[in-house]
Amino acid sequence: MNIFIPLFLGVAIGYLFKERLRMNLDKPLSAILLLLIFFMGVEAGRVEIDAASILIISITFAALTITGSLAFSLLLGGRR
């Protein structure tokens, strides 16, 4: 749960220095996001896939779990 450390640190700094931190965070956020996605791509690209069938199975699972989640969120959440 290392993710909590930078998150809470960021919240604390943001809260304590609310008045001083008025700069636009959109550009640094975008730049770091692109770097993160690039490095995630590098990691994904290093995974050797021998069988196309495994890739097809994976894509089917990903597509249907996402579709199912979206359908249920609309069904349950849409009735708020």
Next chain:
Amino acid sequence: MKFLYFVLGALLSGIMVGRYTSLNSGNLSALMLYLLIFIIGMDIGRSKGLREEIKKLGRISLLLPISTILGSLLGGGLASFLVGTPMKLGLAISAGFGWYSLTGPLLAQYSPLYGVIGFLANLTREIFTIIFYPVVIKKIPKELAVSMGGATTMDSTLPILVKFGGTEITIIAFIHGFILTALAPFLIPLIMQL
């Protein structure tokens, strides 16, 4: 929309570099992720009316993870029926909710092939969220579309959700991801032991 092309470009060029070069990015992606989470945290901390925002979320913060669990399991069941994998495996893969680094090793205990499928299916879910969230929110309310990211909405896909959905999406995405992250390590072995 223009930024989405940059996202796709970064992802594809990363995959090509990973596939055809011996570049070892080490912990750089983790470092970038922590830096992003820090900036997002800072943005939350300096924003006004945060308490009101959490109060406003109310029921949806619980309904959304429940929707994701039910929808993922149903989708996984349907996928296993379509591709011919055992139902138990299909449900276990979908119970990873995109957390590939957990699902892969957990399923590899039963079979290396199960591990590979569990890893790739959940990695693909994460990649699809990165690519399609900006497109999906044109048709579906952005807070409901968070469900597509599963457990990853508290970390790796959080920046893309915030970038396209706005800062107001941060809390709901984090709570959603947190609940699913807490459940996945219990749910996967539980399903495999059925």
